[in-house]
């Protein structure tokens with residue numbers, strides 16, 4: 001066990017956490033847990049204009065739902081408190097001033113308007129964008145006089161020659177030409193740091209050993225390396241996780257399922273299925289294993305097995321996996337979890353709270369079929385409604401005409417009426433031979449009964465369904481079906 005491992009998840013609360021963000025958190029968490037290290041949550045809320053109210057709560061909610069517990073961070077505190085960057089502003093200011101004093105950074109007085117014009121000019125002349133270093137060599141006197149009129153920003157004095165390289169635990173050696181990196185801003189005129197400065201200061205201050213984050217940050221890493229060097233800090237190790245794409249290989253978007261992680265909970269995904277599924281977005285145990293326990297994943301997780309190739313987010317696979325997890329729950333657990341979905345999803349006219357004993361009987365029928373908990377009400381609603389709403393045409397198909405269906409229902413009704421026990425075996429031993437007696441295929445007879453008792457052609461197994469509905473309800477529904485069918489023309 002290597003307890004010096006410290007990883008962090010550093011979300012900006014500029015929106016609700018989607019699957020991509022949470023995959024980043026998950027991998028950082030797994031690496032910490034695998035190594036017996038610490039997992040830290042740090043809120044990077046320095047972009048005041050883009051901060052979304054409620055985003056921090058949604059992030060924590062998402063992490064909690066998946067069981068990604070943090071050792072230090074919001075609500076929890078820790079020895080490097082506070083864990084909100086907006087509460088650490090003096091540290092960034094101090095660092096920026098130190099860099100200016102050391103000659104690694106400078107004050108820039110360019111107005112937003114001038115920068116705007118500069119950018120437009122660069123675009124026109126097809127030049128790479130970037131600050132033109134106008135203020136880089138101002139004298140102390142010039143600075144003092146400009147400071148009277150305008151609050152400057154602090155920019156890093158990027159070296160114009162050479163390369164900046166770093167070793168990525170996933171991408172190997174990565175190197176950038178310094179000439180492609182401009183004199184980026186460290187401290188804005190409102191006193192807030194930029195991402196680059198705050199990120200480096202905090203990763204150092206919080207003794208982060210491994211920065212595990214999304215691929216999109218690779219291009220920021222040389223800036224961070226320059227800052228570590230200028231500040232005299234030893235940089236952490238870096239691991240950039242592969243992108244996540246939709247099945248059409250386009251950037252993951254809402255239509256692929258890149259929605260807030262909390263929406264998955266509301267749609268009835270199990271956290272353990274989501275956990276397992278997200279783990280496979282970039283990591284694998286081997287070339288074939290898909291369903292794994294949390295323990296197994298923690299034990300086997302390694303950055304060596306994180307791929308560089310973009311991961312494909314496949315909603316159908318998630319549904320399949322969720323279904324597999326649903327089926328692996330014990331009956332009580334499933335009932336517990338599905339009950340709130342049933343309470344919420346059944347039509348409003350059905351009396352609440354639901355009769356839990358009755359619910360318990362039908363739950364196994366849903367557990368066998370549901371891919372999500374939100375599907376449960378749709379699978380079971382016919383157990384609750386007082387009147388089924390369906391079209392009598394459902395009784396009639398290529399093989400079954402109206403008289404045949406009518407006869408099947410009428411005779412079934414009689415036979416069922418005389419049954420003293422109404423459960424799977426007695427139903428089967430009555431109805432199977434009846435089909436033969438009537439010269440029907442079992443499918444025809446069972447099909448007619450299925451429509452009569454559930455109002456649909458696709459439903460859970462017939463005998464189990466009838467058992468749960470009970471004799472009275474079944475007979476009542478068959479009688480209604482007979483009436484409906486009599487009134488149908490054809």
Ligand code: GLU
Nearest residue numbers: 010011012044199213217
């Ligand atoms: N605040 C950045 C984000 O929202 C953090 C990136 C990093 O992990 O360095 O993704």
